[in-house]
Amino acid sequence: MKPRLILVTLLSFFLANSQAPAGYYNTATGSGYTLKTQLHKIISKHKDLGYGGLWQTYKTSDIDDFYEKDQSVLDMYSENPRGKDPYIFKMGSNQCGIYSAEGDCYNREHIIPQSVFNSAAPMVSDAHFIPPTDGKVNGKRSNFPHGNVASAKWTSENGSKLGSSAINGYKGIVFEPINEFKGDIARMYFYFATCYENKVAGYNYDMFNGTNHQVFTEAFKNMLLQWHKMDPVSEREKKRNNAIYKRQGNRNPFIDHPEFVEKIWGKASVVKTNTSKKTTINQTNTKSIQKTKTSPPIIATPNNTTGNVYFSAYIEGSGNNKALIITNGTSKSIDLGNYTIKKQTNGKGGWSNGLKVKSKLAPNQSLIILHPKSQLNCSYSNSLRLESTELEFNGNDPIGLFLNDKLIDCLGTFNDAKIFSENETLKRKKSNAIPSTNFNKSNWEILPINTCK
Incomplete structure (x- = not known):
């Protein structure tokens, strides 16, 4: 083959197999x-x-x-x-x-x-x-x-x-x-x-x-x-x-x-997937995905003598009507910079990276954190709308409140995929106004869907 013909052939090959034009993704x-x-x-x-x-x-x-x-x-x-x-x-x-x-x-x-x-x-x-x-x-x-x-x-x-x-x-x-x-x-x-x-x-x-x-x-x-x-x-x-x-x-x-x-x-939160592509008529060889092994979270013991910071309400409403309320039950002002909200999706895998809230709470003050597209009618003076996966929870996504990476309060139960609260609002009873890593629904009032007062 002549050199010029070789060049033309190679050029045709690369054009036929080319990807994006130069600069397309600049x-x-x-x-x-x-x-x-x-x-x-x-x-x-x-x-x-x-x-x-x-x-x-x-x-x-x-x-x-x-x-x-x-x-x-x-x-x-x-x-x-x-x-x-x-x-x-x-x-x-x-x-x-x-x-x-x-x-x-x-x-x-x-x-x-x-x-x-x-x-x-x-x-x-x-x-x-x-x-x-x-x-x-x-x-x-x-x-x-x-x-x-x-x-x-x-x-x-x-x-x-x-x-x-x-x-x-x-x-x-x-x-x-x-x-x-x-x-x-x-x-x-x-x-x-x-x-x-x-x-x-x-x-x-x-x-x-x-x-x-x-x-x-x-x-x-x-x-x-x-x-x-x-x-x-x-x-x-x-x-x-x-x-x-x-x-x-x-x-x-x-x-x-x-x-x-x-x-x-990001990367999928699983350990293994089936990478085989061998397929026959009427049969696929997809293997069951192995569950990620997770360790229980480190738990901090609440100091109940001086009061604590805790979840006081959980709203799992329709559509994007999701909200969490955090209350400062202490006698001092609290900087929430040391606290993190984390989610375990569907009660499986590890905790999410976490949502840090830049806010301060006076004694006995509450902060409501809403999904950015929430249409809830709330009357809290202290509120934030934050775009975060932690606010995209459903009724079987445990939500944890962490202080310095130690779990102090939990909605739902870690490593439990059962629905604990769906299409309803949970309001913590005053008799149990302390954080707990062991979720017990009897400690919460159950209010209608989309309730936010």
């Missing part, structure tokens, strides 16, 4: 949710090609050049990566349509269901999280979250499953794809959370926590982080990202830079 310099917002500004302004435009996009983004290499539709819900596919779809010819069984036709699968955002544009036609899939399997998945299945009640021909959840903290029905594509799907979720950061806090979905920063509940965040780790970015994803970029004008940054995921959301 402004993505931060970490945590700052980085997420920087990425949002880069990728959110893209072309809306319409719902019908997805069919055209699929002709370049979802061709099987990687398994059978037969130019058929590459469908995550029917592809068998280690053998013959149970059926194939010819691109453009087998679009749904009406279906009654697997293999009838393929349609457009919204990884985040349309109902979550009321089929609004541009989400409804964004190919980055809408791949082509078998119509029947798509229908079976319905609007259920993606997750790990404990007991399958239905299994597709390639081993995708619908059944009860094996996710700690979620008891509903979930849909589990085969291992080969779990990372692909996780990165679609991370893309959606980033691209639509300015909208997602208003979306109601079991996987979402009502915020625009973390976006996902702790349980689903950890699962997605596991899937991202166990199934790294593939050449197929890179090609798909490039093809969609040519059509829409934006990219999935978590395909170009997989390291951005942990820079934003």
Whole structure:
């Protein structure tokens, strides 16, 4: 081959396999949710090609050049990566349509269901999280979250499953794809959370926590982080990202830079995940995730003779109506700088890093700390609205009050996943106005949901 021809061939290869254009991520310099917002500004302004435009996009983004290499539709819900596919779809010819069984036709699968955002544009036609899939399997998945299945009640021909959840903290029905594509799907979720950061806090979905920063509940965040780790970015994803970029004008940054995921959301709080990608028809080999072993917290003994600082109320209301009230029961002013509020998600794993409250409390004064989007009608003069995971609690998330990293008061019981207070307000009885690391609900008055007086 002549040198010039070699150069042209190599240039063509690198262009075909290129990632983001030079400078595309120049402004993505931060970490945590700052980085997420920087990425949002880069990728959110893209072309809306319409719902019908997805069919055209699929002709370049979802061709099987990687398994059978037969130019058929590459469908995550029917592809068998280690053998013959149970059926194939010819691109453009087998679009749904009406279906009654697997293999009838393929349609457009919204990884985040349309109902979550009321089929609004541009989400409804964004190919980055809408791949082509078998119509029947798509229908079976319905609007259920993606997750790990404990007991399958239905299994597709390639081993995708619908059944009860094996996710700690979620008891509903979930849909589990085969291992080969779990990372692909996780990165679609991370893309959606980033691209639509300015909208997602208003979306109601079991996987979402009502915020625009973390976006996902702790349980689903950890699962997605596991899937991202166990199934790294593939050449197929890179090609798909490039093809969609040519059509829409934006990219999935978590395909170009997989390291951005942990820079934003951290690492999953689990010990091990199954990293095998071996999959056969009607069978997946996902192993049960080992539970993280946790040690009981160090406990400080309250000084009951002089009074103490303690939780005096806990509000687990509707939506974002979450609040905690801390009371200074001593005879001296207290600087809360030495105190930390920590959460144990779903009664499993370790305590969170903690929320430090910069405030001072006079003797017998209380401070109410509210979720930033709370709509509670409260009349406390001393109040704070803080954006923190510790204020995104549900009824089975133990909450601890720590003094110099020693637990002094606890709502719920550490390492107990049972619901201790849901859709109600707990007000500490005056007869038990002292901190306690042993939660006893009989020491609390139970008031109606969203009570804040």
